[in-house]
Amino acid sequence: MKKLLGAFWRICVLTIVYFIVNSILGILLPLSNDMMANMTSNDQALFFPLFLLNAFINMLVLYLLLKNMRFRGWKLFLSVWLTMAGLMSIMNCIELYWFNDAFPLFTYLDVTRMILTAIGAYGAAALAGTGLVKGFKREEQPRLTRFDTGKWGWKLLTFCVAYAFFYFACGFIPWLLFPEVSEFYASWALAPNNAVLILFNVFRGALWLLFSTPILIGVQPRKKVFWLLPLALNTGTAIATIIPSAVMPGIIRLAHFIELGFSMTIVGLFAAWFFVKSNTPTE
16 A cells, blocks of 8 residues: 555656646647637536546556666666657657648647647656656666567568558548548548558558657566556557547547557557567566
């Protein structure tokens, strides 16, 4: 119980740090449109509590990464900062860049400001978390989890191509489950070249792997990668859809929650199995 209470208050502290820095940067780097004004009154009422809940879940993931990575000090800080900023924000913003015409409330400058805000907020939380959880000592814990670099070239290419086609396959899930999704997207005049879109998602597959690498090489023992990586991927994608949005009605966010929850779990499990070497029986 004492350990649980200690973990809980640390996560609360990290949530407060993240919220304060995110709010300050949001004021310094404002979006061009008032997102709250474009929401329904019900969504406006739910926004703040669900935003705090999402922030708490994000900080829970940050805390778990800090506790389970073998790194210490500045290496730990940089590792969790890269992972959190990348998986929780940058990857989503890259998709906003690509499909910017489908989100008229966001300009390219808005998306850039969102990335900068996330980098600052997650950086502050990662810095505070490193100090709270392990401190800034230089020594590392014994290395138990090993990233499979022996055949990294073909594995990287295989993962990226597999992700691109898996992305398209899972994209049909919302359409099959919710007729509202096809109606919602039918109004978007988007007809990208399929070959270009496939290449774009191959590139996104490489970025998912890049931001997941600290987990793949740093979490110990190996078996923890199989739940920590899917958890981090789901938090940055599916869980983020719980926050009311001015650009997506609730039913569309629910559809994507189901889609992303399924797809990111599979992607995380596959990456853990594909890239992390089997280890000693001491696990």
